[in-house]
Amino acid sequence: MKKISILTCIFAVTAVFGQRVSDYKYISIPQTFKDFEKESYGLDGVLIKTLKSKGYIAIQEGKDQWPAEIDKSSCSFATGNINNKSSFLRNKVEVEFKDCNGKVLFSSKGDSSLKEYKEGYQDALNRSLVSLPVSNPIANLQVTKTESPKEQQVVKKAEEASSAPVSENKSGKYTNGKVNLQKIQVDNNQFILADGGSSVPFAVFKNSSKKDVFRVKLSDGSYTIGYFENGNIVIDMPQTNGEFAKEVFSAK
Structure with a gap:
């Protein structure tokens, strides 16, 4: 059953990245x-x-x-x-x-x-066609692309955090105290955090142009940034006021 859930989450990555x-x-x-x-x-x-x-x-x-x-x-x-x-x-x-x-x-x-x-x-x-969005293909998303001063600060913070030694989490399990997630490595360029209770990944991480800093697509379709910090996974969660809140998923 666990293998079926993991496969479902992997196939769901395509759906998550094909919504726009x-x-x-x-x-x-x-x-x-x-x-x-x-x-x-x-x-x-x-x-x-x-x-x-x-x-x-x-x-x-x-x-x-x-x-x-x-x-x-x-x-x-x-x-x-x-x-x-x-x-x-x-x-x-x-x-x-x-x-x-x-x-x-x-x-x-x-x-x-x-x-x-x-x-x-x-x-x-x-x-x-006035409201048609500009093309921004997933494969070409770069952390360095059209960054606002606020985004630059987020990236800088992520780079500083990711420069610290990362201890391996062999279980692949993470939690923020509210949800329990499983890290699934899809390939060398992307991994997902999957919630066993949902067929849609909680978050999809894709490599960026900066080492250990990731472009993240959340289950609601919004984009943000994620990185490793002291063996944990950090996601800068977008807030309604335009700011970001640091969400830490600790290794279990």
Whole structure:
């Protein structure tokens, strides 16, 4: 039973890291959108241009060649589509991005008062894409990337703490006095802290560009920083006021 729980947590890592469209670099879009088969109104060009401006690489089926590093059978890219939601008086569209399992990562609607179809649909699409987040792929997350002064202080504190000798915790068990967690090494670049009572990892740790300092994704989808300190695992828990609280998970 314990082995099954561990395997479940490992497989759940993929789910945790695939919750946002911004986690992806590549977006696949069809050559023709189903709702606009008769006339595209240039919507594909508008979508591709916007994706590029936000750091994504759009691949249009049938027109663009897939990059060599991308396996089409993998889940390393998202798919995009534009649905026609027009009413009698207004041009409306809905843009959707999904993962390889069909889960919606991002969905947004936009409408336009412009009467001409081409201008109206393009205007509506531009409005729907305003809230699309900038691409920030998991594999490229770096502690040194766009750090605010506050984040720099957190990283400095983590580096100082991680420079101390770390004693090995052979049991792999940690607790903060409220929850008991199991450390599971997924591979050389990441490990998880798993709560036996949940199928979703409590926290997923991925190596950063700094030794023994980790980018951490919590079960609620938020990102923070973690590090080792005197054989314990420390997570800087984000607070509602924008500050961080030091949460220490002691080795058992």
